[in-house]
Amino acid sequence: MALQQQALDIINNFCQANPSSPHCYxxxxxxxGTNFVTSCTGNTSGACSDLNSILASFxxxxxVFAPQIANIRQNLVPKCVCGPCADITSNESSIYLxxxxxxxxxxxxNIQMCLQSVAVQGSLDPGAYINxxxxxxxxxxxxxxx
Amino acid sequence: xxxxxxxxxxxxxxYRDSSDDxxxxxxxxxxxxxxxxxxxxQVYQSYDQIxxxxxxxPPPPPSTPTFTPPSQTPPPIQLSMTVPQETHPSVTNxxxxxxxxxxxxxxxxxxxxxxxxxxxxxxxxxSNPVSAGQWTGRCYDHDNTHSAGxxxxxxxxASKCPSIGTVASGAYYGPNNQPVGSVGSNPSAVATLQCVxxxxxxxxxxLTISAFTGTxxxxxxxxxxxxxxxxxxxxxxxxxxxxxxxFYTNVxxxxxxxQALRINEENPNGAWAAIAPYVAIIRRIATGSAxxxxxxxQNLAQNMITQYCLVYNxxxxxxxxxxxxxxxxxxxxxxxxxxSLPSGGGGGxxxxxSGGGGGGRASYGFNSRTNDD
Numbered sequence: 315m316a317l318q319q320q321a322l323d324i325i326n327n328f329c330q331a332n333p334s335s336p337h338c339y340x341x342x343x344x345x346x347g348t349n350f351v352t353s354c355t356g357n358t359s360g361a362c363s364d365l366n367s368i369l370a371s372f373x374x375x376x377x378v379f380a381p382q383i384a385n386i387r388q389n390l391v392p393k394c395v396c397g398p399c400a401d402i403t404s405n406e407s408s409i410y411l412x413x414x415x416x417x418x419x420x421x422x423x424n425i426q427m428c429l430q431s432v433a434v435q436g437s438l439d440p441g442a443y444i445n446x447x448x449x450x451x452x453x454x455x456x457x458x459x460x
Numbered sequence: 461x462x463x464x465x466x467x468x469x470x471x472x473x474x475y476r477d478s479s480d481d482x483x484x485x486x487x488x489x490x491x492x493x494x495x496x497x498x499x500x501x502q503v504y505q506s507y508d509q510i511x512x513x514x515x516x517x518p519p520p521p522p523s524t525p526t527f528t529p530p531s532q533t534p535p536p537i538q539l540s541m542t543v544p545q546e547t548h549p550s551v552t553n554x555x556x557x558x559x560x561x562x563x564x565x566x567x568x569x570x571x572x573x574x575x576x577x578x579x580x581x582x583x584x585x586x587s588n589p590v591s592a593g594q595w596t597g598r599c600y601d602h603d604n605t606h607s608a609g610x611x612x613x614x615x616x617x618a619s620k621c622p623s624i625g626t627v628a629s630g631a632y633y634g635p636n637n638q639p640v641g642s643v644g645s646n647p648s649a650v651a652t653l654q655c656v657x658x659x660x661x662x663x664x665x666x667l668t669i670s671a672f673t674g675t676x677x678x679x680x681x682x683x684x685x686x687x688x689x690x691x692x693x694x695x696x697x698x699x700x701x702x703x704x705x706x707f708y709t710n711v712x713x714x715x716x717x718x719q720a721l722r723i724n725e726e727n728p729n730g731a732w733a734a735i736a737p738y739v740a741i742i743r744r745i746a747t748g749s750a751x752x753x754x755x756x757x758q759n760l761a762q763n764m765i766t767q768y769c770l771v772y773n774x775x776x777x778x779x780x781x782x783x784x785x786x787x788x789x790x791x792x793x794x795x796x797x798x799x800s801l802p803s804g805g806g807g808g809x810x811x812x813x814s815g816g817g818g819g820g821r822a823s824y825g826f827n828s829r830t831n832d833d
Contacts, residue, residue: 317747320762321790324769328778337778403792406785411778416792 318415325411334360340399341413343392351390364397365390394421540735551693553625554686555659560621561674562637562652569622569667572614572632574651580604584612592634593646611649613640621655624668628658637676663687664703683712696722709752716750716757724764730772732764739782747795 329338333345342361346353351369354362368390372383393399398410403419412419438444563570575588578599584591592611599609611634614620618630634643635650654676660668663686672680679685688711691704699705699722708715719741723732732738744750746761769777769787778784789795 317762317790318794320766321787324766324777324787325791327770328774332775335778337784402788406789407781408788409778409784411784412788412791414791419792 322412322414325413329411329413336360337409337411339363340392340396340402340410340419343396343399344413346392348391350392350395351387361392361396361398365395368395391421393419542735542737550695550698551690553659553661554663554689554693556689557628558625558657558660558672558678558686559676560653560655560657560671561677562633562654563622563671564650564652567622567653568670569624570620570653570671572617572620572651572653574614574649575612576609576649577612578606578609580606582606582608583610588612589615590617590632590640592632592640592649592651593643595647595649611646611651613651617653618655620653621657622667622671624662624665624671625657625660628656630655660686660690663690664707681711688712691718694722696726713752714754714757715752716745717754717760719750720745720757720760720764724760730764730768733768733773733777733780733783736782739780739786743782743786747790 325341329335329341332338333342339361343350343365346361350365354365355369358366369387372387375383393414398408399419400421401408402410402412403416565572565574573588574592576595577584577588578596578601579585580601590613592613594608595611596609597607599606613632616630617632618627621627621630631654632640633652633654634640634646635648637652640651655671662668663672663680669680672678672686681687687704687707691699691707694702694704696719699708699718704718705715708718712718723738723742726732727735727738732742741750742761742764745753745757746765748758750757765783765786768783773780777787
């Protein structure tokens with residue numbers, strides 16, 4: 315569609331000239347593409363902010379979740395990780411510019427993963443016990459039930 | 461509105477309204493195109509790899525912000541919500557050579573007298589001195605018989621023309637629209653007045669419409685007629701509020717183009733983009749959702765937007781909220797309402813400033829989104 319391409323060209327033109335503009339956070343994330351994680355490693359600002367928050371949470375996960383996290387790390391994509399990209403498709407007054415079409419920016423997969431660890435401090439009375447029960451389904455056998 | 465013209469440099473095209481061939485339009489199209497500097501080269505990005513990705517959303521722990529707002533948000537530009545009045549005065553009359561139809565006595569605004577005489581002179585007297593031929597070869601006046609009865613008209617025909625402009629000349633005509641000087645027999649006492657004007661005040665005035673409706677008259681209401689000439693000289697304000705809006709809607713069918721043309725000319729160098737009502741109008745025209753929609757109008761409006769974003773305000777246009785909303789909507793879905801995702805519903809994502817909490821992608825809510833404004 316001519317109108318759509320015209321708008322994408324305009325946005326592209328602006329963000330090429332102003333790549334560090336906050337308006338271009340999603341554009342920048344999309345530019346990283348499949349190198350999103352690599353490019354953002356060590357960069358906690360702008361387009362990389364949200365990704366780095368997620369990576370930081372992964373770093374705190376127990377080692378037992380390493381296989382799942384590694385799998386997820388390989389598939390982190392801007393449209394699902396970068397907050398500005400999410401904002402564009404859900405907020406018509408978004409300050410961010412859309413670097414692609416709605417269809418291509420829409421993150422239509424929603425997988426929720428809960429990583430939790432419990433640290434108990436102090437001493438326990440004899441006979442007392444802690445019973446933490448989690449339920450999980452659909453996860454590989456390598457993920458333990460508590 | 462002298463000197464109306466427009467053009468586009470880097471991405472633009474020049475338009476010529478083929479239905480409009482009067483001199484005023486030629487002047488518009490040919491003169492003073494703006495000399496925009498070339499925009500930066502455009503590089504089209506390929507997002508194929510991204511498009512092919514189907515990645516789950518890993519929500520962060522509750523204590524981890526899902527989204528960090530930018531540390532620096534550009535201040536919004538100041539938008540005017542009112543339309544400036546008459547940046548250029550409208551042309552108050554049209555000039556040229558405009559010939560009326562043949563107007564009989566009693567026509568609106570026409571005040572010449574016609575009478576049948578029968579006297580010893582066999583001619584007209586000073587009260588109605590212009591002869592329009594014989595109405596009879598023999599007539600009786602009191603007790604006398606005369607050899608000719610004559611049709612006589614008021615003098616100075618130019619002074620009897622309707623007061624609708626500047627009269628250049630006026631002349632009487634007899635049967636079959638012959639000049640009265642060549643009329644011999646005129647048994648029905650037919651006489652008409654035809655006037656030539658060098659300027660017309662208002663071609664939509666009822667007197668003017670009456671004078672220019674009929675045989676021999678200059679084209680008044682057609683696509684190249686006097687009304688078109690008059691309307692082409694109107695500024696945006698007068699055009700949209702007067703009869704020209706109806707003319708451009710129903711006769712030339714390019715009201716959207718005429719609006720965009722004037723908005724662009726009266727607010728040059730992208731100044732229109734700072735006036736919210738104009739942005740809304742240009743947006744409707746560009747998307748083809750205006751009440752009158754033409755391809756030439758859409759092209760002009762789209763090019764106005766492109767010019768603003770690439771030439772006149774290339775580093776600041778995203779700070780213009782209506783423009784940013786428009787560009788984003790076009791980029792996302794070509795200006796059409798955004799689709800709802802199957803998992804959608806509800807009320808949209810949290811605002812950018814919300815720092816809290818998991819959930820990752822929020823639901824998609826676009827039910828309230830309209831086409832373009």
